[in-house]
């Protein structure tokens with residue numbers, strides 16, 4: 001089989017670019033730990049409250065250390081449960097200081113949901129039976145829309161809340 | 168078995184066979200379903216972009232997700248599959264022929280697919296299956312939805328068996344000869360499709376149907392998703408390869424040239440067979456239950472499937488350049504001028520090729536492991552596949568329609584239809600540029616896909632998405648005009664164009680072309696390598712998924728408004 | 731550009747594909763640039 005000389009040049013360049021992309025991605029993923037979320041930690045989807053992190057009193061934002069936070073969320077059609085505030089009202093807004101390291105842990109009680117803080121790299125599928133988790137540094141200030149980006153039923157587009165990253 | 172059109176040994180094997188009337192009827196039946204689907208699916212698309220503009224509400228209590236399900240199922244599954252199976256049958260008939268018995272079995276394929284489509288369509292229209300075309304568990308549709316889909320797939324398998332039988336009989340009658348290029352390509356595509364659709368068939372038959380009927384209490388969600396995406400990525404190559412068939416083997420004839428290289432065309436199809444399937448994890452990169460190392464391995468395999476597309480790009484430009492230079496157009500880009508810009512059979516697929524440049528680049532980005540979190544489930548992805556399948560593939564299919572339909576109906580592509588076709592192509596290109604462009608940008612800003620209109624509580628971000636959704640409504644409306652034009656053209660070519668003979672263009676090799684190596688048709692080896700790659704990419708992670716399974720999920724029908 | 735002697739003798743029948751090489755080169759550049767831009771956005775978030 002004959003390849004034209006220029007086709008050899010082209011394929012060398014093209015495959016070279018692909019290899020370069022893969023090396024950059026692989027370096028980030030395996031050495032800097034920027035894999036997409038993949039922990040494989042399971043949970044009983046019909047009894048998520050049995051897990052310490054998803055007991056009603058542990059939901060929402062918790063400060064664990066200076067500039068370190070955990071956010072536990074239970075998703076269900078069609079809302080995110082962040083627990084209740086001091087007055088017993090459902091929380092639908094959280095505020096995080098800029099630069100904080102935040103561990104998001106999300107589970108679903110029913111169908112598949114998405115968990116995306118729009119405009120950030122926090123983007124996870126939330127599937128029954130698994131704990132979705134991702135640790136990120138919140139480096140951009142502003143108000144972000146946290147929304148469900150995987151179809152979960154007729155109220156899918158009403159499944160959202162807001163996250164404020166303040167200076 | 169009596170083969171129609173027995174080719175005598177001393178006849179040129181490259182000679183094309185004629186398509187008899189009874190066969191043309193079969194192929195046209197596939198085309199009818201395809202173009203009815205185009206119209207219905209396009210109408211749904213129009214309604215979606217209007218709803219998402221925020222200034223339109225659906226009447227009669229019709230749900231947004233119901234029309235979204237219709238749109239996805241009827242365009243991504245029905246239109247594509249019927250057009251492809253019908254078109255591939257004509258390619259086989261032209262190059263290797265079809266026996267009477269094969270024709271009868273093909274009708275069976277058509278009816279199984281059509282009945283399956285009708286069952287699924289009725290279920291969706293009754294509002295019992297608003298689960299979108301990916302039907303992710305544990306959302307539960309009415310069992311008829313899954314049964315209908317299973318029938319469509321079984322029908323395509325019958326078609327695949329016919330195609331393989333056609334080539335087998337031809338080879339028996341032509342010992343030592345290489346199979347015709349287009350027959351080779353069809354065979355590859357159907358092998359890939361068959362191996363891939365086994366996955367979704369297993370999910371539907373073993374998991375979804377018993378579970379939706381209540382025989383199984385729970386379903387393993389991640390297994391069902393993994394089986395779906397084992398099928399879902401090769402599905403997009405099942406759409407793309409027929410377009411590549413036209414690019415490699417039909418376009419050169421239309422522009423007055425020859426095949427660039429028979430062997431390289433075959434090689435790229437063999438590579439597509441190898442690398443289309445073991446890559447499904449790149450649709451599941453942001454899922455919690457799959458080992459990240461295996462995700463990365465499948466990302467590497469995904470990058471391998473880009474290589475045959477790089478080869479295709481070179482081959483296309485080379486065909487254009489060689490043909491142009493032979494016609495006497497010199498200079499670096501003089502050959503560009505010779506291309507038949509006023510011939511819609513070339514122009515429509517050409518615009519499709521152009522769309523594949525950003526489409527392909529976007530695909531590489533989507534598959535880039537952790538970078539996927541930037542775009543996953545944002546409307547960027549919708550913009551991406553509206554470039555690839557809804558522009559590259561569909562404009563090539565339209566380009567085929569202009570000559571295939573009159574060829575089958577014994578009519579001519581007239582000058583006026585040709586002109587209208589050019590206009591249609593421009594309308595499509597402009598509409599898609601606006602719609603898909605707006606989708607890409609809105610996606611990078613975080614706007615989600617598959618969502619009805621929402622102001623998301625009036626956040627600043629959501630406000631900034633509004634303008635892009637308006638642009639999508641404008642682009643989508645232009646595209647709907649394009650669909651009306653195309654349906655009109657189809658009707659015209661089918662029933663009203665003047666009688667005559669329209670050419671079925673198939674490119675020939677150069678007189679002094681380098682012979683294609685014999686090993687190119689080592690089917691057993693190709694299939695063995697394909698299966699080995701699938702086993703390599705899936706065995707360990709799949710066993711891992713099953714061994715570390717959480718408790719299964721019970722069905723949920725109330726979220727889709729179906730309790 | 732003149733074909734050098736070596737190429738000429740090796741592939742006497744090889745067609746002139748300078749335009750093709752430039753075209754695919756532009757295509758490759760487009761891919762590299764778009765990937766780099768999106769990767770930069772990923773890093774900035």
Ligand SMILES: [Cu+2]
Pocket residue numbers: 076077078112113114148149150151152156159
């Ligand atoms: Cu949701």
